[in-house]
Amino acid sequence: MNQDEQEIQTTVTEDASGNGAMMTGQEPKKEKKQKKKKSGFGKGFAVGAITMAVVCGVVFWATNGLGLLSARTSGNLLSSSTQQKIESLASYIQSNYYEDVDTETLEEGLYAGLFDNLDVYSQYYTEEEAKELFDTSVSGTYCGIGASLQQDDATKTVTILHVYDGSPAQESGLQEGDVIISADSYDASSMDLTEFVSHIRGEEGSQVHLVIARSGESENLEFDITRKNLVLPTVTSQMLENNTGYIRVTEFTEHTAEQFEEALNSLQGDGMTALIVDLRSNPGGMLTSVCTMLDDILPKGLLVYTEDRNGKREDYNSTDDKSLDLPLAVLVNGYSASASEIFAGAIQDRKAGTIIGTTTYGKGVVQSILSLKDGSAFKITTSRYFTPSGTCIQGIGITPDEELEYEFTGPEDASYSVEYDNQIQKALEVLQQQK
Secondary structure, eight states, rough: OOTTTTOOOOOTTTTTBTTTTOOOOOOTTOOOOOOOOOOOOOOOOOOSSSSOOOOOEEEEEEEGGGGGSSOOOSSSSOOHHHHHHHHHHHHHHHHHSOOOOOHHHHHHHHHHHHHHSSTTTTTTOHHHHHHHHHHHTTTOOEOOOSSEEOOTTOOOOOOEEEEEETTTTHHOOOOOTTTEEEEETTTTSSSSSHHHHHEEESSSOOEEEEEEEETTSSOEEEEEEOOEEOOOOEEEEEGGGGEEEEEEOOOTHHHHHHHHHHHHHHHHTOOEEEEEEOOOTOOOOOOHHOOOOOOHHOOOOEEEOOOOOOOOOOEEOOSSSOOOOEEEEEEOOTTTTTTTHHHHHHHHHTTTTTESOOOOOOOOOEEEEOOOSOOOEEEEEEEEEEOOTSSOTTOOOOOOOOOOOOOSSTTTTTTOOOOGGHHHHHHHHHHHHHH
């Protein structure tokens, strides 16, 4: 496996870009469209029936030019009649569209159009979009407000999935579950998430004006938030009762495995006797990160494998270097996708822990991103991935060993706390029985 090149996409950090941060989770072309799942994971976590913004498995490649787009296709796409039709349409647009349209804009539209009738993951990127893609998705750094977003496929409603600690979003009072109506007067439901987040992002020190709908509020709320350069923490941890360690992972970026190992070592140093890994509402991330984390937990063996259209298989394995011989529980929900499902699937199939929560999202396809000589790039679905037992969870998800809907058990006016989280409390109960 080329670990330096294999990626599974990260989430859309508001102004982020999931694959660089971008698309919603659906199945490959010609497969039945996946139903969106609902989750009760609220009161401090995201709520609502929304699909993941950018949870795609991604393989990053580079090429020296556009030659790879030569005539290695099953038919002659640009026949004389096709070219004539394109020229006629372009000419009519340039003559009759109510605003001026330059040739470059139309050309970019043609390239983008090639991917429009594939699945929702496949996409063309202009040079500017490609730069954002590579700068943001791997490093987990960007200039924005510090929140990750989701968008509903059907309604285009944009909801805040997570607000990062110490971010401008948190300091301004944004909350998980808030619905973003507009950003600087750009209507969130009038465009896809990739375009909308570009209006939330901007230069450091500049402001973005957000209009928010919040549950329990009769009127919309308005926020002026100052953008900031951010490196987002993706791992938090604490010691719970009975020396049970708790690690929450919000996404899998370049820095996540390192942060996870630091948290794991710290908890072990404090006498941890069991571990809860919380992957609820984690939409995915880098394959290298999730495999490194699994390697810290599991002994030598298969973690996940991929297969392309020709049946070519590639295995990803853990080593004998390190493993965790402690009772383990993994929390998931309907927004746990892609790399989160790889983690949960490996733990479940290898019988290394107990999966608790609700059925995961069902994102089981991998994309390749290719960078072209002119600076543009494109992403295309190239394979499916399978759990160690040979299960492809695309459109199905992973069924927990202990199925339990989230419920906030605290007083109505109380803020979120692990003691009021019934899924965490169930994990503590299960782990106590296994000690």
